[in-house]
Amino acid sequence: MPESLEDLLCDLAPQVLGALVRRHGQFDACEDAVQEALLAAAVQWPDRGVPDRPRSWLHTVATRALVDHWRADGARRRREVTAALDPTTEPPPHPDDTLAVLFLCCHPALSPPSQLALTLRAVGGLTTAQVARAFLTPEATMAQRISRAKQRIRDDGGRFDRPARLPVVLHVLYLMFNEGYTDLERTDLATEAVRLARLLHRLLPADGEVAGLLALMLLTDARRTARAEPDGSLIPLADQDRSRWDRVAIAEGQALLAAVLGATPIGQYQIQAAIAALHDEAVTAADTDWPQILALYDVLGRVAPGPLVTLSRAVAVAMVHGPAAALAELGTLDADGRLAHTHRLEAVRAHLLEQAGRHEAARACYLRAARMTASLPEQRYLTRRAARLSNSGVGR
Template sequence: MTSAGSFEDLLRELAPQVLGTLVRRHGQFDACEDAVQEALLAASGQWPVEGVPDRPRSWLLAVAGRALVDHWRRDSARRRRETAAALDPTSETPDNPDDTLLVLFLCCHPALSPPSQLALTLRAVGGLSTAQIAAAFLVPEPTMAQRISRAKQRIRDAGARFEVPELGERAARLAVVRHVLYLIFNEGYTATSGPDLHRPDVTAEAIRLARLLHRLLPGDGEAAGLLALMLLTDARRAARTDADGWLVPLAEQDRRRWDAVAIAEGQALLTRTLGAGPVGQYQIQAAIAALHDEATTAADTDWPQIFALYDVLDRVAPGPVVTLSRAVAVARVHGPAAGLAALGTLDTSDRLAHSHRLEAVRAHLLDEAGEVDAARDGYLRAARMTASRPEQRYLTRRAARLRPPPESS
């Protein structure tokens, strides 16, 4: 009998293909997407009991087609629309390898906000239900349902077409697609709120979608770099917490717990990609992650090379987050005082004004510089600023370690 996991994998693989076919035939992304979700729910209930049909994609197309017909029948303005193609699975057109990419482009339409792009990508391309997406981002299901509904409405209002964007727009849209997958991975790897440090289900979905993008665009160096970055980073996940669930910083992790298979795959991708074309931000970040993964101990880390790569990244994709990471490399190469000086440039950054990461890094460098009181205050300030309970516990513990000894009577 086919396992539940393989059913889920098959449905997630087929979801964007079926959606692409329906949208290509009928337009109306929102109605087609709702119909596909109904078909996925039906398959989830029937296939584990009755077995996978001989033509699972046709089965899903037929069920989704009937859902579309029901939708149109309930809408008097669409009663006369042609439904034969949707009802006849034998009319299925050959697989178009670009359809999934087109769905990705549509979900990452510039008319949508980044949170809406994330949600719609996970639902339409990832095949996740609204409840699953809501759970992943720790929001109520009705809130997520409204976000997805508004996203589909905006796509309709923007007059988005189901086609490859014009050449001038294609690169920008593809950059958005990559960025959305990157954000999905980051949210899974370090959850912004809640009781867990990471969400393996979300990182796994991000890696699956990055594999899909790389397969659709094998010549795109940044798609390969993005997948390599995810693999090389996620390889450390098991070592990021100890047996009691406490966060373990990179320098203190048991590297024997890192996933050697994922590291090898990420390194191989990177080796094939670097030098084959223009180098972008994800390839550079992957190269930095590879240097961390190659070090057998924290002391063996090639910080001068990492520092040099951050200088390149700062030219290719400048921004406060890059500056923050670069400051850590500066401190490793030139000492904590130099790192603190580099952080000083971020004090006026609106993007980091409400983030705990700047305060946490500053506190760490102050700690290394021997500024105990300032470091303790910084750790506590950072702990108050984050909604992640594992990070709160870690930062509070770091502050407690710096508590001054009680005065003798």
């Protein structure tokens, strides 16, 4: 299917789903009906052409799927079926439909993986098989996860306090982007996160953290093409060819950030975007304003404290005060169970030990980190760093 057609279906799917949910309720049944309509469109439109009113076409097909479901389920909901069969009853486009679906998918009672999976399915327009591939999970397992998530939303009745749920929505999009950006084989997740963040910003243009998150994504994703060698090996930020960075995306991210800093309450995504902007503005790695980055991490630690913030701050501490000071701060994370299943602590420790000239200890940490990550590019990078220390005479 042509990319433009895929984009059209991705844009229309949450609009149609939102309209159905707003009219009929029953998120799970409506979502299944929309998926049937998308499948029909993917099969028919390439041969027959896109209808003059594609949203109306999808809405009609999805409504018929709902009717079939209700008929198969018995004689209940006769009034709804009668109304649904009337072709003049299609709800008009509603600018809030997609946003409502996104918020529904981010029910706070759902686990983060379930929120993310349901968002990709219902708002991103991905099939269950595509979501399963993105998560490296069997399709049957993902189908069960999505089914349970929809059941939970149905049991809740779709009620929610939108302002209270916005932080959950932002967190889900943040996780989606990080998954896609970190794993070079899952870049579609990062692309989808940027698309959804743009949508959210269009619907909530005055929210500083929404703009901050979109700016963070753009400023970070701008470095994507410089992050890896042709064989997939990762290239550290300091060693990247900055001429390959996407200057258009950087300019857009900077403009978004400039528009909200000082004009809206400060939040974690605005601060992270400001850090990313300082990296992007540096002509060379040596030009990076590390004292300002460290100051921003200090603010971030007060606004959104957590082990990953401490971990990232340690790198800035090393650049400003030296690796010994950074290693001392890193020691505070050894007992934090939240980092027990990630390689990042050992990888940062290895980097700092190497900077400090403790090559044998650094090599051991690199190898330990390589064993802890499931990402092949990360494994290759970490093992090569360890091998480089070995080849330089460490341990001889």
